[in-house]
Amino acid sequence: MSNETETKQLKANAKPEEPTTFVAYIQRWFMRVRAGDLGSLPIILGLIVIAAIFGTLSEGIFFRERNFVNLLLQTSGVAAIAIGVVFVLLIAEIDLSVGFVSAVGGVIMTLLLRESHTDWPWWAAVGAALLAVLVIGLIHGIIITKASVPSFVVTLAGLLAWSGVVLILTTEFSTAGTIVIQDDIILGVANSYLPTNWSWIVFALIVAGYAIYELTQMNSMRQRNLASKPVSVIVAQVLSLAILAGATVWYANLDRGVPTSAVIVVIFAGIWTFVASRTKFGRYVYAVGGNPEAARRAGINVDGIRIACFMISSFMAGIGGIILASRLRSVDTNTGGNSLELNAIAAAVIGGTSLFGGTGKVTNAILGALIIASVDNGMGLMGWPSGVKFVVNGCVLLAAVLIDSISRRNRSASGLA
């Protein structure tokens, strides 16, 4: 190759071919979807289909503002747990213990709050519960990495052992097996709602924050001569967020309002999205999931990253456990049961996090949890028997995994990754 042609080619190709107009952007999006890079599309379509089905079957009750707020309440606990599960799935591991680890967190907090006994302030009880679940995650992580036992086995053992601990604690400290939460702040987590004006302030903060972030990003990319999104695309994205979040807040405010637990989940989703996408740690999580050997040669402490992911999973399980305990106003011998861990893992997978590691997004786990909760909620409204519920839940999960594997096949066929 002569030097001259090389230089010409360089000028033509060195800059990335990013679309620069709104139309080009939409075209590329269509192209990607056709090539199998579906993004959040299946989840959103799935939500619409589920809403349509149960809306019709329940003759509109599913869409009532009261049921909408219930749906947000039902989603919160599972969504919190699913956010943590995303991290273990990202490193191509699994955590089957999250259901009962969440219960351990909820039970420890509830026990410490009892007025007649320890009577700890709410923050100390929550802190102790979260510390306990962090230690659980640490133990899981150390066994999995240092003894090279598959996470499937270790966390399955965890599932059994921690369910036993829940049983022991709840029967030991109560005669009826039920311990009631006696703290107004903790009860408020899943039983209080943002006042209307506050809900709009939170809404404005989120939308403005997103808009400012995107615009400054675009600005600095332009300054450095890097290809950036066109302004029209940013405007469209900010508008969709504003419409979606605005509709949610408005509709919830027609009933009791936006549940505090939903706000807690959104805050954690924001924090973990930031960690996953903007920090070295997050980058290393994806690298370990994509190619552990590459990560090791790059000097990354692979075992450390893996242990941390199991700790994040347990920590978010603890948060979910607190939300769920608050919702029921108590813990009992059944806490953590009802295949909670499967629902949380399903939520993460439905949210597009691959079981093979390396791809997935924290925020989509919330959408996955919303799907799981919608199906549950709709079936509850219809009064379907639990056998049918299990079958339907199984089918929803299977559908999600099938969509993932088919789109993955198309993706690799078209070389999109």
Add this chain to the structure above:
Amino acid sequence: MSQKPLLELKSVSKNFGAVQALYKVDFRVFPGEVMALVGDNGAGKSTLIKGIAGIHTFNDGEVQFDGKPVSITSPRDSAALGIEVVYQDLALADNLDVVNNMFLGREKTTSFGTLDELSMESEALATLESLSVTTIRSVRQAVAGLSGGQRQAIAVAKAVMWNSKLVILDEPTAALGVAQTRQVLNLVRRLADRGLGVILISHNLHDVFEVADRVTVLRLGQDVGEHFVKETTQQKLVEAITAGELTHVPGMQEA
């Protein structure tokens, strides 16, 4: 070619238990040259570069870098000296994009401690441009979608980005077709033209004659000759690889 070798191994040996993988090997690379390392399977090529990279340590002998004796006992030591290795399996993370792979483990951060994607992207583009890597459409696409030659180019670009002085490539063209082999060889040549020392391991003598300045032949763990490529022929090299004269007969204990 300058006078002083960039890297000089003097009489290095390495044994794995009873296996004498390297025996009193002398080896030099000058800045600005491509030094090819050839030899039959099991001749000790990979062992030699692993010693230079700090994955193994030599049992015996002396290593000089930039004229100074050095001791390389870990990959970190070699990286600190400016030695970068592109292994045959490349070890790229398929799910990460080109920029993220090039900076993996050495990410740039802003003053808030967050990833500085923009500087990384600019720098990655600049590096690829300086190496005239022209076939990569977007540095924000995942590596999984790239061809073998493009992946090799990314791995090489990753290696030269860190002010490296010596780049070692283990069979970089083994899995590539004609056109992509050509691209990678061009890239290898450009590295040397920028003043870096390059060690190229290859089983393909055709490649060696195309880009290398000099060639060292290993046979059964011993160096059996160092030649200027211009002053030798494929025929002679094949002879050296298969029947080069050994100073030490393997299997015999030293007196």
